[in-house]
């Protein structure tokens with residue numbers, strides 16, 4: 114384990130331990146927060162006993178998966194299109210760069226009006242939130258393909274399709290993957306927050322439901338689940354991203 | 364036989380592999396930048412099977428010359444004939460290029476990089492394996508065949524690119540400062556290997572280089588380019604025998620040749636330096 118890793122682990126472990134102590138000692142009262150160990154126990158309990166648990170988890174995962182596919186594939190294709198038309202790109206660039214300063218969630222009521230309460234609104238919310246990260250990453254990725262590689266593809270007489278598949282895409286892979294990573298993170302936020310605001314099912318909805326019912330045990334169990342899920346997903350994607358970047362860049 | 368370098372007129376004989384006819388190129392204006400007249404007009408023949416070196420000050424249009432000949436840049440004026448046929452604006456048949464920048468594919472191993480062009484050409488696997496083995500030996504890359512470019516030094520990556528180009532056995536080999544990232548000793552050895560390959564294949568070679576020694580040692584003729592827009596101010600015939608190697612460097616003619624190149628380039632390099640301000644690259648320094 115590297116030094117940095119060690120410090121990170123200590124930091125996280127220390128914070129959790131501190132929370133545990135503060136909760137147990139009553140410094141943080143029980144209605145505000147339950148001790149982390151209780152969160153874990155609560156999560157295990159609801160996973161084993163509550164009939165809503167797996168259906169809600171699957172509902173969220175399914176919507177999330179669809180949102181990610183739409184955001185990543187759509188963002189990639191839109192990125193390709195925008196990159197091909199420099200004038201369009203100049204028009205859209207300011208839009209893209211200010212996109213994440215706009216609270217996209219103000220659109221959620223509108224989505225519900227259009228798509229109704231259900232998976233469609235959640236999927237569109239997640240995809241809307243993630244797609245721009247993917248578009249921007251695709252534009253960057255295409256910009257950064259080394260010219261010498263493109264020239265090499267031409268010298269080797271690759272036709273347009275092969276040039277894309279055999280040279281441009283692999284050359285752009287690291288930045289595309291960074292886009293994928295960001296899009297996934299944004300989709301998670303979009304879908305779960307959408308559920309939190311208004312939905313008929315899903316893990317985010319369960320979070321708001323238990324919150325509104327002063328059901329601290331369930332709420333913190335679900336919260337822990339979401340945190341662990343998002344952190345694990347992100348950590349895995351980070352590892353892959355690092356590997357790609359290490360191989361591609363020197 | 365007169366072994367001294369001498370000036371030659373442009374040769375219009377029937378052995379021309381490539382003929383430049385008033386070829387010139389101007390890069391169009393881009394946002395905030397005026398157009399750049401980079402090349403020509405240029406009139407000269409590249410003879411079949413000859414080894415031509417091109418030297419010139421930094422930024423004088425050497426790479427432009429190469430890209431025009433490789434079909435990557437459509438010249439704004441003039442025509443280029445290859446084997447008597449005017450270029451169509453496409454990459455001509457049988458051209459192999461080694462670029463100035465690293466162009467190895469980072470997602471492929473050294474061996475896969477070298478095999479890339481051969482696989483594209485659809486050669487049988489056995490033939491590919493044989494050629495790749497040979498090229499890797501030749502370039503001293505054999506222990507690195509399963510390594511990725513990111514694990515290699517800049518000079519080794521450049522050797523991967525050279526190998527990838529040479530295995531396809533081009534009849535016209537264009538090299539843009541291929542040994543720039545190598546140390547002097549490796550440079551000399553690679554130069555010798557290139558000469559050997561040139562003798563074996565009978566290919567026509569155009570080598571762009573910053574090193575006057577290298578240009579003088581390897582080439583049949585050395586073309587000296589002016590400051591931008593790049594034109595040939597002289598083409599000097601070296602008159603070396605076909606069988607030659609770096610031991611040439613100890614001959615008196617070699618010194619005569621390089622000092623002659625330097626005297627031609629000196630003024631041009633100064634012009635190039637002045638016009639590009641701080642750009643003080645040792646393009647022509649020895």
Ligand SMILES: Nc1ncnc2c1ncn2[C@@H]1O[C@H](COP(=O)(O)OP(=O)(O)OP(=O)(O)O)[C@@H](O)[C@H]1O
Pocket residue numbers: 390391399400401419420421422423424425426427428463591646
């Ligand atoms: N795509 C381009 N657009 C505009 N100007 C360009 C472009 N490529 C090259 N130039 C300009 O054309 C001139 C010649 O460039 P070129 O790369 O051919 O020179 P070079 O002799 O190869 O230089 P070096 O010795 O640094 O490799 C330079 O002034 C350069 O800035």
Ligand SMILES: [Mg+2]
Pocket residue numbers: 425426427463539
């Ligand atoms: Mg150049």
